[in-house]
Every structure is written in C-alpha cells, then in structure tokens.
Amino acid sequence: MLLLATPVGAEVLRIATWNVELTRTGPGLLVRDLTLPDQPQIAAVVRVLARLDADVLLLTGVDYDLRGVALGLLADRLTAAGAVYPHRLALRPNTGMQTGFDVDGNGLIGDPQDAQGWGLFSGQRGMAVLSRLPLDTGAARDFSAFLWRDLPGALIPAGTDPALLEVQRLATTGFWDVPVLTGGGPLHLLAWHATPPVFDGPEDRNGRRNHDEAAFWRLFLEAGLPMPPPEGPFVLLGDGNLDPADGDGLREGMGALLAHPAVQDPMPRGTHGRVEPEHAGDPALDTVIYDSLGGLRLDYVLPSAGLSVAASGVMWPPTDDALWPDLAAASRHFPVWVDLVLPLAEP
Numbered sequence: 001m002l003l004l005a006t007p008v009g010a011e012v013l014r015i016a017t018w019n020v021e022l023t024r025t026g027p028g029l030l031v032r033d034l035t036l037p038d039q040p041q042i043a044a045v046v047r048v049l050a051r052l053d054a055d056v057l058l059l060t061g062v063d064y065d066l067r068g069v070a071l072g073l074l075a076d077r078l079t080a081a082g083a084v085y086p087h088r089l090a091l092r093p094n095t096g097m098q099t100g101f102d103v104d105g106n107g108l109i110g111d112p113q114d115a116q117g118w119g120l121f122s123g124q125r126g127m128a129v130l131s132r133l134p135l136d137t138g139a140a141r142d143f144s145a146f147l148w149r150d151l152p153g154a155l156i157p158a159g160t161d162p163a164l165l166e167v168q169r170l171a172t173t174g175f176w177d178v179p180v181l182t183g184g185g186p187l188h189l190l191a192w193h194a195t196p197p198v199f200d201g202p203e204d205r206n207g208r209r210n211h212d213e214a215a216f217w218r219l220f221l222e223a224g225l226p227m228p229p230p231e232g233p234f235v236l237l238g239d240g241n242l243d244p245a246d247g248d249g250l251r252e253g254m255g256a257l258l259a260h261p262a263v264q265d266p267m268p269r270g271t272h273g274r275v276e277p278e279h280a281g282d283p284a285l286d287t288v289i290y291d292s293l294g295g296l297r298l299d300y301v302l303p304s305a306g307l308s309v310a311a312s313g314v315m316w317p318p319t320d321d322a323l324w325p326d327l328a329a330a331s332r333h334f335p336v337w338v339d340l341v342l343p344l345a346e347p
Contacts, residue, residue, distance in 0.1 A: 010341050011183050012310055013133075016054035017237045017299055019061040019193075019288070019333035020045050022074075027121045030063040034073035042077070044329035050081040051323060052315060052335050056180055057085070057130045060173070060193040060239045060299075061331070064090055064126030071128050078130075085130035091142050093126035093173045095119035101164045117172035117195065127193055127238070129178055136179040136186060143175035143220075143227060148209065151216060152224060155208035155250075170216055172209065177230060183344040188234035190217065194241040197249030204250075210242055211253035221262040229262075235338070236263060236302040243296040245281030263302045266309045268336050270316030287314055288333040301338040308341040 022045060024030045033039045049057070063070060071090050078085060096112070096119025104113035112118050119125060129135065148154055148170040156165065173193035179186035194214065197207035217236055219225050236257075242249045244258060258265050269284040276283045276294050286295030303309060316334040317323055327334060 009344050013055045014339050015056050015235050016337035017058040018335040019239045021331040022062040023125045030070045044326040046077045046081050047326045050083040055132045058191050058237050059128045061125050064123035087131040087135045090128040096122040096124045116169045134181040139179050141177040144171045157203040157205050184342050188230040190236040192238040196241045211250040214253035214257045218257050234304045239299050246279045247296050264305050266312035268312035268314045270314035272316050299336045301336050310339040310341050312338040
C-alpha cells in the first residue's frame with residue numbers, strides 16, 4: 001500500500017530479499033546449471049527477479065564459489081532479461097566450513113552437521129548482494145567469524161565441548177554490513193540467513209542458535225558488541241528462519257528484534273488471500289510455504305527507524321496471477337520488498 005508521495009530532492013529505492021533456493025548437491029553444479037538452457041527453475045528465478053525490479057537485492061540460498069562464477073552467470077542471465085545489476089558482492093559463508101569437531105555426536109567428523117553452518121560442501125546456501133547502485137566493498141564488514149560464546153547471554157546448550165566453543169561461530173551463513181552508495185550517502189545492508197530452529201535433539205541446539213542469531217543484531221544495534229553499529233541509515237534483511245507467531249523456535253529472539261526501537265517493521269503483505277485458521281499469525285505476512293507446516297513469515301526487510309517507507313509487499317499473488325507459475329517453480333519462498341524514500345545530497 002502506498003504511504004506517501006516522493007518529495008522533491010529524494011529518491012525511491014526498492015530493497016528486497018529472496019531465498020531463491022539456488023542450491024545444488026555439490027560444488028560447481030550451480031555453475032553448470034547456469035550455463036544450460038533447459039533449467040526451468042533458473043529461468044523462473046530470472047523472470048521473477050526481472051518482474052521484482054529491485055534496486056538492491058539480497059539473495060539467500062544461493063551457492064557460493066570463490067571466484068563468483070555462479071553469481072556472474074546469474075547476473076548475465078538477468079541482464080539479458082532487462083534487469084541489469086553491475087554491482088555484486090558475495091563473501092564466503094560459514095555453511096559447509098568444517099569445524100574439525102564431531103558436533104552432532106554421531107562418531108564421524110566432517111559431515112554436514114559438523115560444519116560451522118550446515119552444508120554438503122563449503123559455500124552451499126550462501127548469500128549474495130546484487131545492486132544497481134555502487135557498493136562500497138572496501139568499507140564492507142564481515143562479522144561471520146564472531147564466536148557464539150562471545151555473545152552476551154548466549155543460549156549455548158549445556159555440555160557443549162569447551163574446545164568446540166573455541167571455534168564455533170554464531171552465524172550459520174554470515175553477518176554482513178555492506179554499504180550501498182546512494183545519492184544521499186551510504187545505506188548499510190545488514191544481511192543474515194539464520195539456521196532453522198529444528199533438525200536437532202532435546203538439547204535444542206538449532207533453536208538456541210537461531211534465537212541468538214537474532215539476538216546478535218539486537219545487541220549490535222545497541223552497541224553491545226565489540227564492533228560498532230553503522231552511523232548512518234540501514235536495512236536489516238535476510239532469512240531469519242523464524243516466524244514470530246507460528247512454527248517451531250524460540251520466538252522471543254525474533255520478537256525482540258522486530259520490536260527494537262532502532263528498526264521499523266513495515267509488515268510487507270502478500271495478496272494471495274490465503275487463510276490458515278490454525279495459525280496465530282496473519283497469513284498475508286507469510287513469505288514461504290511448506291507442505292507440512294503451511295505458510296510462515298521467515299524473510300524480512302527491516303529499515304532503520306528514521307527511514308521513510310513508501311510501500312512494501314511480499315510478491316505472493318493469487319494462484320490465478322500470471323506470475324504464479326514462475327514463483328512456484330523458482331522457490332518455496334517469495335520475494336519481500338520495501339520501497340524507501342531517501343533524501344538526496346545537497347548540490
């Protein structure tokens with residue numbers, strides 16, 4: 001819904017995130033698929049992104065490779081579809097990066113559960129930024145190596161190996177601060193993709209970690225961590241992997257972040273018209289649908305409190321919309337976007 005007109009001396013930027021699920025079972029397979037013409041998922045992703053028309057986009061669930069070959073090939077496909085993103089950034093994620101410990105206690109070392117973040121290989125399910133505006137990559141900050149034990153009040157399960165805590169990172173995928181150079185100065189993208197709060201045992205390791213990944217950003221914004229928060233405006237975005245009202249997980253972590261005075265929640269909505277009487281949350285806010293769980297709100301775009309929001313939404317239309325087949329073929333998740341009104345610098 002449109003909230004305000006664009007004032008003179010301002011620009012409107014669409015900031016979006018989408019878990020595209022462009023992940024494969026081995027390194028190099030996504031690169032291979034991006035070179036093939038007969039890949040319906042990739043073709044659907046490209047068409048959706050062209051329709052989304054975001055100025056700055058955080059993709060989650062996209063395989064990383066050291067030289068950025070996959071991201072470059074995806075950008076080439078987007079350019080051919082009329083969506084040009086000349087500025088791109090992907091940092092090495094924690095997913096698939098081995099800890100050297102038997103984290104899940106199954107007697108083996110080196111399986112996906114033993115990595116810093118679950119992954120069949122190093123870089124599986126990473127993140128990437130695509131932007132029409134320049135990125136200040138020299139000023140980008142990567143907090144992905146921050147140790148879980150160093151988070152104040154961390155909910156680390158009792159009995160965790162002290163030696164593992166010497167190396168165990170908090171971020172499942174990554175914690176990034178990437179400045180986008182707008183006409184009025186830098187806009188900081190604070191990006192993350194948390195672990196799902198399931199797929200563990202009674203120790204609730206994943207649920208606790210998911211909670212603490214949200215707590216990281218709350219403490220970061222409060223200057224409660226060794227690294228200072230950004231001085232200018234920001235957008236916190238990505239896949240938090242937790243619905244504040246439905247599904248599994250320790251909801252107070254996400255709830256405290258959404259209620260933090262430093263951020264605003266535009267509560268982007270889809271137009272699908274779905275109802276889920278068994279859920280406590282509004283289905284219009286959902287960003288993903290799972291066969292067993294139904295719709296959940298897992299993906300977020302949260303501008304800093306001082307920014308003006310012109311519009312927002314979840315690209316989740318009714319099933320008779322012409323875009324629906326591409327959305328269904330691309331991912332279980334749906335793009336989330338926010339249009340921000342940013343002042344231009346004085347001439």
